[in-house]
Amino acid sequence: MTAAGRLTRLTRRGPPGRRKYSARVSAEFDHDRVKAAVRELLFGIGEDPDRDGLRDTPDRVARAYAEMFSGLRTDPAEALSTTFDLGHDELVLVTDIELWSVCEHHLLPFTGVAHVGYIPAPDGRITGLSKLARLVDVYAKRPQVQERLTTEVANALVHGLQPRGVIVVMEAEHLCMTMRGVRKPGAQTITSAVRGQLRDPTTRAEALALIRGRRGG
Numbered sequence: 010m011t012a013a014g015r016l017t018r019l020t021r022r023g024p025p026g027r028r029k030y031s032a033r034v035s036a037e038f039d040h041d042r043v044k045a046a047v048r049e050l051l052f053g054i055g056e057d058p059d060r061d062g063l064r065d066t067p068d069r070v071a072r073a074y075a076e077m078f079s080g081l082r083t084d085p086a087e088a089l090s091t092t093f094d095l096g097h098d099e100l101v102l103v104t105d106i107e108l109w110s111v112c113e114h115h116l117l118p119f120t121g122v123a124h125v126g127y128i129p130a131p132d133g134r135i136t137g138l139s140k141l142a143r144l145v146d147v148y149a150k151r152p153q154v155q156e157r158l159t160t161e162v163a164n165a166l167v168h169g170l171q172p173r174g175v176i177v178v179m180e181a182e183h184l185c186m187t188m189r190g191v192r193k194p195g196a197q198t199i200t201s202a203v204r205g206q207l208r209d210p211t212t213r214a215e216a217l218a219l220i221r222g223r224r225g226g
């Protein structure tokens with residue numbers, strides 16, 4: 010089966026009027042294929058993949074990639090499968106969720122933090138706090154651009170919890186801008202996605218103040 014054939018793209022629609030929710034899931038990780046490609050890559054850069062230090066590298070890299078891209082084989086809906094009704098109807102915000110992803114342009118990491126908040130549905134349905142971090146992980150462990158990662162997390166929350174509002178802010182440093190190319194270490198990229206009641210300027214400002222305030226800034 011071709012790589013394209015193995016990649017199933019599922020786009021689920023939530024209730025009418027809601028944004029598309031991406032549940033892209035790839036069926037399998039082809040360890041042998043990745044291993045062979047890494048061996049080829051080593052030849053390509055002028056190395057000898059059979060020398061002592063590199064002999065096990067293709068296998069190691071394949072195992073590392075299986076982990077780094079495990080989100081391709083995880084349905085984000087699983088992250089939000091546990092919900093409970095606490096009757097809480099105000100903002101829930103988890104800040105400084107450690108973020109590691111890989112930019113799809115250079116296959117180099119970008120790393121930083123995600124802040125994820127929502128105002129629960131009128132019925133007060135909420136999810137476990139750790140599930141917000143799990144949701145970030147599912148989408149982060151795919152080849153990504155930061156904008157799409159931010160949007161996908163926001164849309165998955167809208168789909169999974171039908172909350173009255175969602176805010177997702179990500180701050181990250183891209184190694185493709187640091188260790189090569191333009192070489193600007195420390196440059197931070199900040200992206201946000203805001204939905205529902207959190208688009209209201211006052212509510213949004215309150216959430217942003219809480220996000221900024223955590224650093225005393």
Ligand SMILES: Nc1nc2c(ncn2[C@@H]2O[C@H](COP(=O)(O)OP(=O)(O)OP(=O)(O)O)[C@@H](O)[C@H]2O)c(=O)[nH]1
Nearest residue numbers: 112113114115153154155156183185186189190191
């Ligand atoms: N918008 C966006 N751009 C990204 C992200 N990650 C990497 N990039 C950018 O993707 C662009 C790719 O540009 P290209 O000109 O095709 O590639 P390049 O020649 O390697 O570019 P340089 O990085 O400028 O050397 C670069 O400007 C990167 O900074 C991301 O998450 N979001």
Ligand SMILES: [Zn+2]
Nearest residue numbers: 112114115185
């Ligand atoms: Zn990049």
